[in-house]
Amino acid sequence: MTAVVGQGPAGVGGSASGRSASGSIYDLGYRGYNGPRLGRRHAVAALVRESLRTTFGIGRGGRAKVIPFGLAFLVLLPALVAVAISGLRGQLPLGPEGEDISPVRYANYYGLVAQLLFMFAAAQAPELVGRDLRSAFLSLIFARALRRTDYVAARVAALVVAIAVILLLPQALILAGHSLASPDVLDAVGSDLGDVPAVVGQALLAALLLATVALAVASFTPRRSYATAAIIVAFVVPPLVSGLLRSLAGSPTASRLVALASPSDLLDATNRWLFGLGGPERVAGGGPVAALAAVAIVVAGLAVMVVRYRRLPV
Amino acid sequence: MSAGALDSIVLDHVSRWFGNVVAVNDVSFTVGPGVTGLLGPNGAGKTTVLSILAGLLRPSSGRATVEGRSTWRDPELYRRLGLVPEREAVPAYLTGEQFVLLRARLEGLDPGTARTAAQRALETVELADVGGRATGTYSKGMRQRAKLAAALVHDPRVLLLDEPFNGLDPRQRIHMIGLLRRMAAEGRTILFSSHILEEVERLAERILVIYAGRLAAAGDFREIRRLMTDRPHTVIVRSTDDRRLAGSLIVDPAILGTELVDGHLRVRAADYGTLARLLPRAARDAAVSLHEVRPIDESLESVFAYLVQPGAGR
Amino acid sequence: MIATIAAAAARALLGRRRTVLIVLFAAVPVLVALLARDRGPNATETAAQLIDLLVIRAVLPITALVLGTAALGSELEDGTAIFLLTSPVARWRIVAAKLVVAAGGSALIAGGSALLAGLVVAVDDPSRGFVAAAVVGVIVGAVVYSALFLAASIVTSRALILGLIYTLVWEGTLASLFAGTRLFSVRQYVLSITDAIGGGSAHPFGDTLDGATAVVLAAVVLGLGLAVAIDRLASWEIGPAD
Numbered sequence: 001m002t003a004v005v006g007q008g009p010a011g012v013g014g015s016a017s018g019r020s021a022s023g024s025i026y027d028l029g030y031r032g033y034n035g036p037r038l039g040r041r042h043a044v045a046a047l048v049r050e051s052l053r054t055t056f057g058i059g060r061g062g063r064a065k066v067i068p069f070g071l072a073f074l075v076l077l078p079a080l081v082a083v084a085i086s087g088l089r090g091q092l093p094l095g096p097e098g099e100d101i102s103p104v105r106y107a108n109y110y111g112l113v114a115q116l117l118f119m120f121a122a123a124q125a126p127e128l129v130g131r132d133l134r135s136a137f138l139s140l141i142f143a144r145a146l147r148r149t150d151y152v153a154a155r156v157a158a159l160v161v162a163i164a165v166i167l168l169l170p171q172a173l174i175l176a177g178h179s180l181a182s183p184d185v186l187d188a189v190g191s192d193l194g195d196v197p198a199v200v201g202q203a204l205l206a207a208l209l210l211a212t213v214a215l216a217v218a219s220f221t222p223r224r225s226y227a228t229a230a231i232i233v234a235f236v237v238p239p240l241v242s243g244l245l246r247s248l249a250g251s252p253t254a255s256r257l258v259a260l261a262s263p264s265d266l267l268d269a270t271n272r273w274l275f276g277l278g279g280p281e282r283v284a285g286g287g288p289v290a291a292l293a294a295v296a297i298v299v300a301g302l303a304v305m306v307v308r309y310r311r312l313p314v
Numbered sequence: 315m316s317a318g319a320l321d322s323i324v325l326d327h328v329s330r331w332f333g334n335v336v337a338v339n340d341v342s343f344t345v346g347p348g349v350t351g352l353l354g355p356n357g358a359g360k361t362t363v364l365s366i367l368a369g370l371l372r373p374s375s376g377r378a379t380v381e382g383r384s385t386w387r388d389p390e391l392y393r394r395l396g397l398v399p400e401r402e403a404v405p406a407y408l409t410g411e412q413f414v415l416l417r418a419r420l421e422g423l424d425p426g427t428a429r430t431a432a433q434r435a436l437e438t439v440e441l442a443d444v445g446g447r448a449t450g451t452y453s454k455g456m457r458q459r460a461k462l463a464a465a466l467v468h469d470p471r472v473l474l475l476d477e478p479f480n481g482l483d484p485r486q487r488i489h490m491i492g493l494l495r496r497m498a499a500e501g502r503t504i505l506f507s508s509h510i511l512e513e514v515e516r517l518a519e520r521i522l523v524i525y526a527g528r529l530a531a532a533g534d535f536r537e538i539r540r541l542m543t544d545r546p547h548t549v550i551v552r553s554t555d556d557r558r559l560a561g562s563l564i565v566d567p568a569i570l571g572t573e574l575v576d577g578h579l580r581v582r583a584a585d586y587g588t589l590a591r592l593l594p595r596a597a598r599d600a601a602v603s604l605h606e607v608r609p610i611d612e613s614l615e616s617v618f619a620y621l622v623q624p625g626a627g628r
Numbered sequence: 629m630i631a632t633i634a635a636a637a638a639r640a641l642l643g644r645r646r647t648v649l650i651v652l653f654a655a656v657p658v659l660v661a662l663l664a665r666d667r668g669p670n671a672t673e674t675a676a677q678l679i680d681l682l683v684i685r686a687v688l689p690i691t692a693l694v695l696g697t698a699a700l701g702s703e704l705e706d707g708t709a710i711f712l713l714t715s716p717v718a719r720w721r722i723v724a725a726k727l728v729v730a731a732g733g734s735a736l737i738a739g740g741s742a743l744l745a746g747l748v749v750a751v752d753d754p755s756r757g758f759v760a761a762a763v764v765g766v767i768v769g770a771v772v773y774s775a776l777f778l779a780a781s782i783v784t785s786r787a788l789i790l791g792l793i794y795t796l797v798w799e800g801t802l803a804s805l806f807a808g809t810r811l812f813s814v815r816q817y818v819l820s821i822t823d824a825i826g827g828g829s830a831h832p833f834g835d836t837l838d839g840a841t842a843v844v845l846a847a848v849v850l851g852l853g854l855a856v857a858i859d860r861l862a863s864w865e866i867g868p869a870d
Contacts, residue, residue: 228788244664
């Protein structure tokens with residue numbers, strides 16, 4: 001079979017390019033494509049789709065799914081408990097105090113599952129950007145319509161969506177369970193609706209911050225394990241430092257300033273602010289400043305990634 | 315190889331599957347001293363067979379033994395066996411000398427002996443002068459030779475080589491062929507895999523043809539050819555009058571066809587024996603003198619091409 | 629033979645940029661200690677909190693994770709382990725050599741971190757005694773963690789993240805919810821041994837296991853980790869050819 005670069009029309013079968021008395025040679029090799037091409041938007045959308053699949057290990061065999069789905073399930077677990085409690089409340093001999101017996105609520109849901117979200121980001125961010133750094137895939141992608149910023153945006157968008165979904169799904173479940181379990185469904189829905197903006201706001205902030213930081217760190221090394229370790233350090237260690245500065249060193253100012261650079265502390269502060277919980281301010285400037293700082297870190301993370309991928313010699 | 319001799323390598327109904335993919339399918343063969351080639355296209359299962367023999371894979375069924383002892387979970391195997399893998403790279407930061415020396419020490423040679431053995435091995439593969447450089451700076455052929463030196467350093471009786479000629483230039487190939495022949499003459503058992511027919515033809519005394527996980531043929535390749543009676547044998551004949559000779563030959567039903575091409579005659583017969591009887595007789599009857607009689611499809615290429623056709627053989 | 633392999637492993641594992649990063653990480657407790665010095669209610673309490681939160685919960689497990697999973701795991705993943713495995717060295721010797729390097733490195737780094745940070749804040753004798761006990765506990769933890777993660781790295785290529793889930797979820801969250809999980813938590817062994825040696829009457833770590841129990845459990849876990857590692861290495865198989 002000869003491989004001849006041909007210009008045949010798209011989709012047409014091989015043409016006989018050589019004939020002799022005893023036979024023909026069919027050109028079944030490379031053929032150019034002159035049909036319509038979808039634009040940059042479709043390329044980005046395709047990359048986002050592929051990134052979402054990678055984030056959950058879809059299309060990569062069973063083992064790749066264990067960790068993402070396992071962690072997602074663990075995040076769902078408290079909601080399952082809450083729904084069970086809602087459902088059983090009617091059976092249990094509880095008075096009106098029983099209304100709020102569930103330890104799992106919207107206000108503390110993020111706090112319950114924060115560490116699981118850290119691990120999800122730490123586990124999957126390297127999967128998203130690490131492989132490309134090792135292989136020649138990037139040179140293939142950037143040879144087409146996709147720009148470097150598009151690549152970064154697509155990867156980040158996918159992980160943000162993934163984390164947001166993982167965090168929102170259980171809370172939606174709680175809403176459903178709570179409403180359906182109560183005698184007046186519409187009334188229950190109405191009373192919970194007030195929390196929805198806070199729930200969504202916190203989920204978006206968390207998803208944006210965790211995804212961006214994780215991907216920014218992961219984009220510096222193709223080795224999965226170093227990236228994971230570094231991401232976990234970035235999430236888990238600063239709150240320990242700020243906590244120690246607060247309790248041991250008795251220097252609350254230093255503690256509050258360190259907390260401004262700690263994604264974990266920032267998200268705790270925004271959670272408290274969005275849900276109107278009281279308590280001492282652990283971040284300099286309180287909830288609103290924390291939200292701003294989070295946004296600033298997101299922007300900085302994106303900038304770092306764009307610069308990194310622009311500078312990559314592919 | 316007589317069945318009674320201590321065959322170095324024995325595969326007894328060995329199969330190996332990975333999930334749904336059967337990489338090696340009920341393969342049985344024995345290999346004794348001398349050079350044997352394992353021939354097959356990419357993906358046929360050659361590397362899997364060699365991995366099983368090297369104790370790196372467990373047979374899913376059947377037994378693989380080297381010098382009578384099972385290959386699985388037996389570190390002592392490696393005192394008598396050397397492996398030159400195809401894919402696995404040498405740690406780039408080690409120099410050639412360090413690498414071969416480390417292998418020598420791992421093989422249990424004491425420091426003094428290890429040094430001389432490493433030196434000798436490097437000289438054998440002509441790497442002695444570049445031994446001081448990190449293997450990361452080696453060309454592909456040099457890395458290949460470094461792996462060979464590491465496999466030879468403990469003077470193994472059995473040597474397994476996976477695609478050993480990959481990346482070698484013609485001069486290095488000739489050198490390696492000579493080296494392997496010399497080692498085989500010393501009584502060693504050498505089994506090497508290749509998909510390059512030329513090399514197997516030149517080096518192997520005996521071949522094993524593996525295709526789609528199955529053993530398609532085993533033995534001297536000319537013998538294999540003869541055994542394939544369902545494919546006609548073609549012979550080129552040059553004589554004083556080809557046309558008359560053709561007319562004389564075609565009468566006999568054992569002659570399948572004759573063709574006058576480019577100044578000679580091509581005769582196709584069902585088997586050699588018949589052709590050998592008929593040709594002299596036909597020549598005498600036609601009063602024609604024979605200048606040349608030469609079989610044209612005795613090469614390994616035609617054997618191989620025939621064997622890997624669907625429907626070939628068993 | 630073990631020494632040969634260990635020397636090669638040390639060169640591969642520790643002579644890299646990653647070691648610098650780990651050491652920087654291990655310096656964080658020391659920096660915080662400088663700020664916390666003389667500020668807490670009493671020196672032992674300060675030292676205990678500092679070492680617990682920053683060393684035992686962070687520097688120790690993460691260092692042991694990175695070194696333990698890389699000691700053998702990185703070679704198994706990139707294929708260069710073949711040259712080690714196709715040699716007549718007994719598998720237990722290979723495991724021992726790699727463990728010596730991983731555990732030694734972790735013990736040195738995490739133990740050093742605990743020691744230096746502790747010495748900064750330990751201004752009186754009882755607290756110094758506590759710091760010494762903590763260093764012992766951390767070293768024991770380094771050995772047991774390294775063995776566990778080394779074994780895990782032979783079984784799966786995702787040992788690092790699984791180890792992280794173990795330390796953060798199992799040893800952290802679950803241990804606070806379900807007291808029984810303390811029996812299977814290396815962190816608990818570290819805290820208990822430290823408390824038994826140097827806790828005195830203050831028991832800064834709260835309700836821990838009995839010291840002897842912790843030692844026995846740690847030894848059992850260590851033994852199990854080694855046994856699994858040796859057996860799995862002997863049965864290690866190369867991945868399917870492309």
